[in-house]
Amino acid sequence: MAQRIFINEVAPRDGLQIEARFVPTPDKIALIDALSRTGVAKIEATSFTSPKAIPNLADAGDVMAGITRHEDVDYVALVPNERGAERALAAGVDELNLVLSASDSHGLANLRMTPWQSLARFEHMIALARGSNVSINASISTTFGCPFEGDVPASRILEIVRALAALGVDGITLCDTTGMANPQQVSALCKDVIKRHPELLLTLHVHDTRGMGLANALAAWQAGIIRFDAALGGLGGCPFAPGASGNVCSEDLVHMFETMGLDTGVDLDALLAVAETLPALVGHEVPGQVVKAGRSSRRYPLPAHVARG
Amino acid sequence: MAQRIFINEVAPRDGLQIEARFVPTPDKIALIDALSRTGVAKIEATSFTSPKAIPNLADAGDVMAGITRHEDVDYVALVPNERGAERALAAGVDELNLVLSASDSHGLANLRMTPWQSLARFEHMIALARGSNVSINASISTTFGCPFEGDVPASRILEIVRALAALGVDGITLCDTTGMANPQQVSALCKDVIKRHPELLLTLHVHDTRGMGLANALAAWQAGIIRFDAALGGLGGCPFAPGASGNVCSEDLVHMFETMGLDTGVDLDALLAVAETLPALVGHEVPGQVVKAGRSSRRYPLPAHVARG
Numbered sequence: 291m292a293q294r295i296f297i298n299e300v301a302p303r304d305g306l307q308i309e310a311r312f313v314p315t316p317d318k319i320a321l322i323d324a325l326s327r328t329g330v331a332k333i334e335a336t337s338f339t340s341p342k343a344i345p346n347l348a349d350a351g352d353v354m355a356g357i358t359r360h361e362d363v364d365y366v367a368l369v370p371n372e373r374g375a376e377r378a379l380a381a382g383v384d385e386l387n388l389v390l391s392a393s394d395s396h397g398l399a400n401l402r403m404t405p406w407q408s409l410a411r412f413e414h415m416i417a418l419a420r421g422s423n424v425s426i427n428a429s430i431s432t433t434f435g436c437p438f439e440g441d442v443p444a445s446r447i448l449e450i451v452r453a454l455a456a457l458g459v460d461g462i463t464l465c466d467t468t469g470m471a472n473p474q475q476v477s478a479l480c481k482d483v484i485k486r487h488p489e490l491l492l493t494l495h496v497h498d499t500r501g502m503g504l505a506n507a508l509a510a511w512q513a514g515i516i517r518f519d520a521a522l523g524g525l526g527g528c529p530f531a532p533g534a535s536g537n538v539c540s541e542d543l544v545h546m547f548e549t550m551g552l553d554t555g556v557d558l559d560a561l562l563a564v565a566e567t568l569p570a571l572v573g574h575e576v577p578g579q580v581v582k583a584g585r586s587s588r589r590y591p592l593p594a595h596v597a598r599g
Numbered sequence: 600m601a602q603r604i605f606i607n608e609v610a611p612r613d614g615l616q617i618e619a620r621f622v623p624t625p626d627k628i629a630l631i632d633a634l635s636r637t638g639v640a641k642i643e644a645t646s647f648t649s650p651k652a653i654p655n656l657a658d659a660g661d662v663m664a665g666i667t668r669h670e671d672v673d674y675v676a677l678v679p680n681e682r683g684a685e686r687a688l689a690a691g692v693d694e695l696n697l698v699l700s701a702s703d704s705h706g707l708a709n710l711r712m713t714p715w716q717s718l719a720r721f722e723h724m725i726a727l728a729r730g731s732n733v734s735i736n737a738s739i740s741t742t743f744g745c746p747f748e749g750d751v752p753a754s755r756i757l758e759i760v761r762a763l764a765a766l767g768v769d770g771i772t773l774c775d776t777t778g779m780a781n782p783q784q785v786s787a788l789c790k791d792v793i794k795r796h797p798e799l800l801l802t803l804h805v806h807d808t809r810g811m812g813l814a815n816a817l818a819a820w821q822a823g824i825i826r827f828d829a830a831l832g833g834l835g836g837c838p839f840a841p842g843a844s845g846n847v848c849s850e851d852l853v854h855m856f857e858t859m860g861l862d863t864g865v866d867l868d869a870l871l872a873v874a875e876t877l878p879a880l881v882g883h884e885v886p887g888q889v890v891k892a893g894r895s896s897r898r899y900p901l902p903a904h905v906a907r908g
Contacts (some may be wrong), residue, residue, distance in 0.1 A: 398905045437899045470895040472858035476756050499893055501851040501888035505813040508782050534892035542810040549781035579810035583843035586779040586809055590746045596707045 292553035296517045298332040299540055301568075302353075303368055305525025307337065307346050309572050317571060319356040325522065325566045326360035329556040330540075331459040334366040334387060334519070335370050338374035338595045354381035365426070370401060375415040379424060386419055387463070388412050388428045391435035392447055396467070400431065405446075409453050416457055428454045429463040429495065433479070435470030437528070444479055451483055453489075461491035463519060466506065468528040469499020469535075473509035480513035495519035498577065499528055503538035504546055511547070518543060522561070523568040523576030539578040541565045549586055558585070568584060601862035601893040603705040604610040605826045607641040607802060608634050608849055610654045610877075611662075612677055614669070614834025616646065616655050618881050624658040626880060635669035638865040639849075643675040643696060643828070647683035663690035676738070679710060689700065694790055695728055696772070697721050697737040701756055702745035705776070709740065711834050714755075718762050725766055738772040738804065742788070744755045744779030746812060747838070753788055760792055760799075770800035770829060775815065777837045778808020778844075782818035789822035804828035805847045807836055807886065812847035827852060831870070832885030848887040858895055867894070 302322050308387050322335050335357065341348035350367065359365065364384040369375045378386055390408030391397035397404050403411070416426055429454075433447050447464070454462055464479065476494070483492060494510040494517070496503050507518055520540035527536030544556045565581045591597070607689070611631050615622050622630075631644050644666065650657035659676065662759065673693040687695055699717030706713050712720070719765045725735055742756050752874035756773070763771055773788065785803070792801060803819040805812050816827055829849035836845030853865045874890045900906070 395901055395905060414717045435895060437897070438901050438905075440896065440898060462849055469892065472855060472895065474859040485824055499892045500854060501848065502813055503853060504810055504852075505817045508814045508817060528892075534888055539810065545809060546781060546811055546814060550783040566757065579737060579808065583778065583808045583837075586781065587749065588746070589749060590706055592747050593708045596704060596747075 292551055293513070294553045295547050295552050296331040296515065297540060297544060297554055297556055298334060298517065298519045299330040299522060300334040300365065300495075300519045300537060301522040301525045302327075303334040303347065304519075304537055305338050305521040306345050306521070308527060309346060309525075311573060312346050313350050313571060314354065318349070318353050321564070321571065322353070322357045324567075326358065326363050328560040328564060329526060329554070330363065331555060332364040332385070333440065334368060335368070335383075338370035338381070339368070339370050347381050349512050351377060351381055354383065364425075368429070371411065372418065375418050375518040379419060379422065383424060383470070385425045386415070387429055388415060388426065388459070388556040390428065390450070391431040391436075392442045392450060393432045393439045395438040396432045396436045397417050399438065405450055409450070409457070412454070412457055414449070416459070425460040426458070427458040427463060427493070428459045431465045433464040434475055435464040435468070437470070444482065447479060448482065448486065451487060455487055455490060459490070461493060461517075463495050464493040466497055469497035469508050470520075471496060472502060473505050476506045477509040477513045480510050484514045492515060493517035493519055497526070497528065498524060498538050499534035499548045501535070503535070504542060507538060507543055508546070520537055523565050523578045523581070525568070525572065525576060535577040541578055542580050544582045545585060557589040602861055603610075604820070604827065604856050604861050604863045605640040606849060606853060606863055606865055607643060607675065607828045608831060609643040609804075609827065609828045609846060610634075610831040610834045610849070612643040612646050612656065613828075613846055614832070615881075616653050616883040617836060618655060620882060621655050622880060624661050624665065627658070627662050630704050630873070630880065631662070631744045633876075635672050636665065637869040637873060638863070639672065640671040640864060641694070643677060643876070644692075646677035646679070647686040647690070647697045648677070648679050655726050660686065660690055663692065673734075677738075677777040678724065680720065681723055681727065684727050686733065688728060692733060694736055695724070697724060697735065697768070698740060699700040699737065699759070700740040700745075701751045701759060702741045702748045704747040705741045705745045706744075708747065710793040714759055718759070718766070719761070721766055725768070734769040735767070736770040736772060736802070737768045738774050740774045742773040743775040743784055744777070746777045746779070749802050753791065756788060757791065757795065760796060764796055764799060768799070770802060770826075772802040775806055778806035779886045780805060780815050781811060782814050785815045786818040786822045789819050795821045800826060802826035802828055806835070806837065807833060807844035807847050810844070812844070813851060816847055816852055817855070832874050832890070834881065834885060836876070844886040850887055851889050854889045854894060
């Protein structure tokens with residue numbers, strides 16, 4: 291039997307949040323519903339955050355209320371604080387995704403908290419979910435490097451992972467927030483975290499900012515990672531790198547793993563069909579390659595001079 | 600000491616040959632001269648082919664006569680037949696790159712020869728170079744799949760490699776001509792060829808058609824490959840897949856390997872500076888990512904609210 295890979299589709303949250311235009315709520319719901327029928331394991335549907343901080347996701351509650359839940363899909367919401375956690379729990383999400391930054395400066399820039407301040411808040415947020423069936427994931431931004439500070443020592447990541455495990459999270463996502471990771475680094479850190487915390491569900495979140503998204507995903511899989519965040523069309527990205535690619539592209543990631551003989555659970559044709567709707571939805575071309583080139587199994591007709599024999 | 604990687608820059612040939620517009624000969628010479636100063640090991644400068652078949656490279660002789668040779672760079676020309684080999688030898692190339700297709704239909708479409716017919720011609724072409732210091736490489740197109748036939752059995756590749764080795768070629772390039780390869784396949788075939796032919800200088804040539812260019816290069820390096828074809832800016836590509844990426848991008852490949860701690864011999868800043876001139880040269884944007892995003896070591900200023908403390 292082929293080894294199973296689990297895809298967490300983050301385009302509705304990580305992709306849409308930085309788009310120049312607000313995607314209307316019914317279109318978001320239609321996108322999530324279409325993704326729900328592709329076989330992805332999870333969908334990060336929205337973020338319960340301040341509408342002032344992220345106006346594009348101001349409709350989080352309406353989105354969660356409007357989607358048609360698929361029994362095989364876990365619906366995740368990113369929550370930056372207690373208020374967000376309360377709203378997400380009230381909306382009936384399957385998973386809360388807490389977020390902190392590994393580097394002080396990125397934490398202060400993005401969340402106005404150092405990692406240690408974030409960890410202190412997490413205790414209260416996790417307490418809110420206690421007794422429910424909602425699982426808790428924590429995403430560690432700038433795990434593989436910080437755009438302000440540069441290198442983040444692996445020892446710091448391991449310290450944060452240890453603290454999160456002690457708080458009782460179910461899973462942790464190692465995030466290459468601005469596409470700074472390289473395959474060597476991904477391999478070494480993933481192996482180390484897996485060895486120390488075999489009890490955690492580990493996910494890799496990579497961006498394609500320097501073109502290494504699939505190479506880093508490959509390196510992580512070789513190290514034992516089987517859960518991946520990815521964004522349809524390669525939406526998302528880093529506000530610091532205009533013109534650069536965004537998150538690793540879901541359909542390109544699924545295509546790579548499927549051609550390698552792995553089982554992503556995803557119906558790639560269905561996913562590609564949803565990906566084809568993206569440019570109209572967001573108003574611009576998107577980076578995904580397979581939707582333009584077709585699967586590698588695609589065949590072309592022989593040129594006439596050869597076909598004639 | 601860091602492990603050495605050798606880059607063969609193919610943009611002047613594989614990149615420019617399919618561009619919509621003819622790049623003027625002085626611009627080609629300036630491009631090759633600029634690339635010569637970046638530390639790449641080889642440059643595939645042109646192809647000595649019929650001007651009717653590839654009008655963009657009709658100036659092969661003038662290009663070779665016009666460039667300023669760098670002593671550390673080997674200048675390669677692709678040659679499709681005896682006439683091309685004679686012209687390339689007269690022009691003083693350092694290496695002849697012979698080309699054949701692994702699949703019958705691609706060979707007939709592209710060269711009007713099956714692989715076995717190509718091999719018969721190679722004997723004469725190699726005889727022409729005998730006694731000179733010119734080395735002989737053979738590129739095997741459609742090694743990882745044929746856009747007309749689909750899968751190409753590994754046994755056929757191994758048979759062709761064996762035949763080429765018997766003819767006395769110095770090196771062989773395994774070419775993923777239309778970007779059909781996946782990392783699993785690249786890994787398996789590269790390991791197999793290296794094991795059977797440790798005497799050959801093996802090169803991997805991949806395209807980024809389905810976004811897997813760097814992942815395939817990573818897999819090949821893990822299998823023991825240290826020589827790579829790549830095209831500045833990710834130029835080149837497949838006429839069958841409009842909108843898709845072209846060859847794996849030189850500066851993105853160098854960036855990946857350098858961040859992994861390997862030594863490509865390339866001055867990445869110099870290579871990026873040449874890459875920045877490409878859009879003006881070819882008249883359109885190119886796929887390379889690092890030139891847009893900057894190296895992963897790039898730092899950004901702290902937002903004001905954080906910098907104020």
